[in-house]
Amino acid sequence: DVKVTQSSRYLVKRTGEKVFLECVQDMDHENMFWYRQDPGLGLRLIYFSYDVKMKEKGDIPEGYSVSREKKERFSLILESASTNQTSMYLCASRLRGLAPSYNEQFFGPGTRLTVL
Amino acid sequence: ELKVEQNPLFLSMQEGKNYTIYCNYSTTSDRLYWYRQDPGKSLESLFVLLSNGAVKQEGRLMASLDTKARLSTLHITAAVHDLSATYFCAVTSGTYKYIFGTGTRLKVLA
Numbered sequence: 001d002v003k004v005t006q007s008s009r010y011l012v013k014r015t016g017e018k019v020f021l022e023c024v025q026d027m028d029h030e031n032m033f034w035y036r037q038d039p040g041l042g043l044r045l046i047y048f049s050y051d052v053k054m055k056e057k058g059d060i061p062e063g064y065s066v067s068r069e070k071k072e073r074f075s076l077i078l079e080s081a082s083t084n085q086t087s088m089y090l091c092a093s094r095l096r097g098l099a100p101s102y103n104e105q106f107f108g109p110g111t112r113l114t115v116l
Numbered sequence: 117e118l119k120v121e122q123n124p125l126f127l128s129m130q131e132g133k134n135y136t137i138y139c140n141y142s143t144t145s146d147r148l149y150w151y152r153q154d155p156g157k158s159l160e161s162l163f164v165l166l167s168n169g170a171v172k173q174e175g176r177l178m179a180s181l182d183t184k185a186r187l188s189t190l191h192i193t194a195a196v197h198d199l200s201a202t203y204f205c206a207v208t209s210g211t212y213k214y215i216f217g218t219g220t221r222l223k224v225l226a
Contacts, residue, residue: 031212042120042204042216043159050212058213090158103147103208107159 003027004108006091012114019078021111023091030096032074033105034058034066037088049074050096081115088112118143118209122217130225132194137220139188139205148188150179151204153219159204162190195224 007022023032031050035043035058045058049068063085067075074093078085089112092105119142129135139148147166151159163172165181165188172179176199178191188205200223206216 033212033214040218042218043206043214044216045213048212056212092159104149104161104164105214106161107151109158112156 004091004093004106006089006108006111008111009109010112010114012116013078013081014116015082017078017081017115019081019113019115021076021078021089021091021113023074023076023093023108024072025074025091025093025106025108026072027093027095027106028071029093029106030071031094032068033092033094034064034074034076035090035092036060037090037110043090046076081113083115086113086115118145118207118215120205120207120215120217122203122205122220124220125218126221126223128223128225129192129195131196134194135192137190137192137203137222139190139217141186141188141207141215143209144183144186145207145209147208148181149206149214150188150190151206153202153204155201162203192222195222197224197226200224 004025013019034046037043047066048056065077088110090110091108094105121140150162153159163179168183170181176193181188202219202221204219206214
């Protein structure tokens with residue numbers, strides 16, 4: 001079974017703090033993703049990494065950065081946390097797609113971040 | 117821009133009843149996913165639909181895909197309380213982007 005783990009289930013931080021969210025997968029997947037989930041908005045892609053040290057901006061990258069130094073680990077960084085970054089953050093991974101692969105994503109348990 | 121719309125957003129139904137959740141998307145996509153999310157939990161993959169006319173079934177859930185109509189349905193047969201959750205559909209856009217619907221919150225009443 002694919003396992004995707006996230007470092008914290010719940011996190012409370014103060015405005016202006018630097019925040020690190022860690023994600024680790026154990027199935028040697030090339031691709032990893034960070035999403036945030038907000039009520040009524042579904043999941044929105046923040047960043048995507050298609051391989052080690054490679055990254056692409058998603059739909060809402062502002063205020064975030066990422067790091068992928070090892071294949072199994074993908075970190076999301078909030079450089080200076082703000083209250084509008086209070087959200088549920090979900091990490092996902094998948095194999096690099098080759099037809100007819102269906103590129104199924106496997107999600108971690110999520111980190112609920114509150115910024116005060 | 118690819119958009120995905122689900123309806124209804126909220127669904128309250130009696131145990132034993134049937135119902136359908138609809139997922140419309142705005143431009144062509146070569147695959148569609150259905151996920152389930154329990155409160156406070158992450159997303160669990162239910163179905164992957166790859167081609168027009170694809171139908172997949174697991175227990176009381178059946179998903180289908182009509183690529184010409186850009187429509188997928190998730191049909192619930194004889195609902196039970198354990199099916200209470202939020203259901204998301206998602207389509208791929210390009211090589212790595214997934215566009216998610218806003219979700220349908222299903223509550224099955226005993």
